[in-house]
Amino acid sequence: MPRTEPTELAETTAEQIASMAGDLMFGDLFGRLGTAARSLLIRASVFRVPVTAEALGARPGPIAECEAAGLLVIGPGHELVVHRWTAGALHRQLAEAGLGAQLAAAHRQAAAYWLSRGAVSPESGYHQRRAAELTRVADPAPRPGPSLLRRGAVLALAAVSVALAVEAGRALAVPHLASAEGSAGALSSAAGPSVAGPSVAPASAARDQAAAWVAGQVSGGAVLACDPAMCAALAQRGVAAGDLLVLGPGAGDPLGSAVVVETAAVRNIFGARLVSVYAPEVLASFGTGAARIDVRIVAPDGTVAYRTALAADVRARRAAGAQLLRASRITVTPSARSALAAGQVDARLLITLAALAASEPVRIDGFGSRGPGQSPGLALRTAEITAPAAPARRMLTFVRAQRSPYLAIRADLTPGPDGYVLTIEFGAPAPLGMLR
Amino acid sequence: MGGIGKSTLAAQIAARVSRLQSERVITVVNGEVPASAPWPAEADFVVLDNFDDNLSQESGRWTVRDPALAAQLAGWTGKLLITCRHPFSLGETPQGRLTFRRLGPLTSSGADELSTSLPAIRLLSDAERDQVWRLTAGHPLAMEYLDLLLARGERY
Numbered sequence: 129m130p131r132t133e134p135t136e137l138a139e140t141t142a143e144q145i146a147s148m149a150g151d152l153m154f155g156d157l158f159g160r161l162g163t164a165a166r167s168l169l170i171r172a173s174v175f176r177v178p179v180t181a182e183a184l185g186a187r188p189g190p191i192a193e194c195e196a197a198g199l200l201v202i203g204p205g206h207e208l209v210v211h212r213w214t215a216g217a218l219h220r221q222l223a224e225a226g227l228g229a230q231l232a233a234a235h236r237q238a239a240a241y242w243l244s245r246g247a248v249s250p251e252s253g254y255h256q257r258r259a260a261e262l263t264r265v266a267d268p269a270p271r272p273g274p275s276l277l278r279r280g281a282v283l284a285l286a287a288v289s290v291a292l293a294v295e296a297g298r299a300l301a302v303p304h305l306a307s308a309e310g311s312a313g314a315l316s317s318a319a320g321p322s323v324a325g326p327s328v329a330p331a332s333a334a335r336d337q338a339a340a341w342v343a344g345q346v347s348g349g350a351v352l353a354c355d356p357a358m359c360a361a362l363a364q365r366g367v368a369a370g371d372l373l374v375l376g377p378g379a380g381d382p383l384g385s386a387v388v389v390e391t392a393a394v395r396n397i398f399g400a401r402l403v404s405v406y407a408p409e410v411l412a413s414f415g416t417g418a419a420r421i422d423v424r425i426v427a428p429d430g431t432v433a434y435r436t437a438l439a440a441d442v443r444a445r446r447a448a449g450a451q452l453l454r455a456s457r458i459t460v461t462p463s464a465r466s467a468l469a470a471g472q473v474d475a476r477l478l479i480t481l482a483a484l485a486a487s488e489p490v491r492i493d494g495f496g497s498r499g500p501g502q503s504p505g506l507a508l509r510t511a512e513i514t515a516p517a518a519p520a521r522r523m524l525t526f527v528r529a530q531r532s533p534y535l536a537i538r539a540d541l542t543p544g545p546d547g548y549v550l551t552i553e554f555g556a557p558a559p560l561g562m563l564r
Numbered sequence: 565m566g567g568i569g570k571s572t573l574a575a576q577i578a579a580r581v582s583r584l585q586s587e588r589v590i591t592v593v594n595g596e597v598p599a600s601a602p603w604p605a606e607a608d609f610v611v612l613d614n615f616d617d618n619l620s621q622e623s624g625r626w627t628v629r630d631p632a633l634a635a636q637l638a639g640w641t642g643k644l645l646i647t648c649r650h651p652f653s654l655g656e657t658p659q660g661r662l663t664f665r666r667l668g669p670l671t672s673s674g675a676d677e678l679s680t681s682l683p684a685i686r687l688l689s690d691a692e693r694d695q696v697w698r699l700t701a702g703h704p705l706a707m708e709y710l711d712l713l714l715a716r717g718e719r720y
Contacts, residue, residue: 142668142701142703143701144701149709153709153710176594176596177594177595212614
């Protein structure tokens with residue numbers, strides 16, 4: 129096929145440039161997807177041939193989101209395809225983030241799909257081999273990752289051009305964190321509704337409290353599984369309908385969601401399997417007895433895998449916290465020191481604090497945002513930092529300029545006794561494996 | 565090179581052949597060719613898309629993994645169009661009639677032509693479109709990514 133016009137670059141050079149540009153832009157497009165859409169894209173990306181939405185257990189909302197982002201193609205017969213170049217970029221980024229286990233799980237699901245069809249196909253064998261290879265590659269032993277401060281510096285560099293364009297936000301009065309433990313109640317009451325009076329039925333009161341907490345604390349775009357009444361309460365609180373997965377008899381499992389709100393109705397559907405199989409950990413709990421409502425994190429690969437990942441995450445958070453405590457530009461109160469040393473602080477906060485410390489001295493007053501009844505090991509998602517006015521405004525601008533997964537659900541400045549207090553809060557649930 | 569448009573080109577060739585030579589029986593096999601039934605016996609134009617799935621790499625060379633498939637390709641007398649990211653050999657089997665054509669990145673004028681179908685990039689000035697071509701190295705899928713991001717207000 130003779131060319132009529134030469135390209136200026138050698139093809140190998142062109143390929144390298146295209147690959148770097150593609151990876152950068154893929155990261156931007158992928159970073160804007162919600163949790164359900166990301167999960168769908170990962171599942172779809174391992175297939176080598178077009179498959180139906182049913183094969184992926186996918187709902188129309190995430191499919192449309194991935195398609196609109198240009199990362200998923202819908203064929204003329206409604207079959208779904210992730211271009212191999214796109215899949216390659218996604219798989220590289222998952223591997224770099226230490227999330228190869230997610231790919232292995234996707235391959236296992238794909239193998240199960242082909243086997244369930246019963247037809248003779250090389251695809252099931254391929255996915256089984258890939259799952260085994262990825263599982264072997266995954267290193268179960270803790271290993272030193274890149275320096276947290278270096279990660280923070282990279283984040284800082286990436287955000288600089290955006291930060292310059294973002295205006296510092298207005299100050300809002302919020303309660304301060306006295307300590308990691310003591311703050312939880314203050315923040316919970318700030319985020320939650322007024323407690324229902326004696327005329328309100330306990331189930332209804334617990335539902336209102338849970339809906340307010342979820343609407344205020346769970347990351348935007350996360351899919352929430354709930355019974356019809358709970359979903360209606362969440363919709364009233366402003367949760368988008370597309371982020372709600374309504375559970376009912378025969379509606380299937382909650383695995384397409386990030387969080388499941390366990391009410392009595394949901395307990396009746398799933399019984400003990402909800403805790404033992406689908407959603408072992410509690411983000412927050414409201415009410416008592418039959419009216420009790422637990423907000424649970426869904427474990428997409430099962431309880432055992434989730435708890436293993438959570439334990440590894442606590443270890444990594446502890447190591448990263450120790451790095452921050454050694455940093456000369458960071459000073460901490462005793463309660464903050466204790467939370468960092470114990471690995472209680474959300475990885476997104478740790479990386480953000482390292483990024484802030486790359487350009488400003490950072491004084492950490494405390495950490496908080498523990499949900500009422502939260503399971504042990506789950507991270508504290510809020511930090512309070514004190515700084516003089518100008519650095520505080522620069523830090524606020526920086527924090528607000530981030531993108532998912534480093535975009536906080538709240539970042540505010542409020543006057544304090546020693547300057548200004550910057551409050552940074554990330555949404556629940558905290559992603560695992562970011563520090564590997 | 566991935567994302568350069570091999571499959572799209574192959575699909576367009578197959579569609580054109582089907583239109584111009586309607587008597588032909590065209591079969592498209594995507595990915596790994598099943599050993600038990602590679603393609604229908606009555607097919608006389610076979611398109612093997614994403615043929616990489618049938619290769620293995622040894623000592624830096626890409627080879628068709630299944631000797632039976634290699635033999636079938638070498639002995640095939642009908643029309644055959646293969647898309648693949650790597651040049652490959654048939655192993656011990658002679659290459660037969662196989663020849664390779666490399667599909668490279670878009671030239672400047674090729675990128676201009678693609679730009680007319682990209683809603684955000686086509687609004688750029690000539691100089692900016694030239695910059696797009698250089699920054700993406702004329703890679704069609706990278707240009708499509710950039711178009712989506714520009715449409716959402718991103719700036720690079």
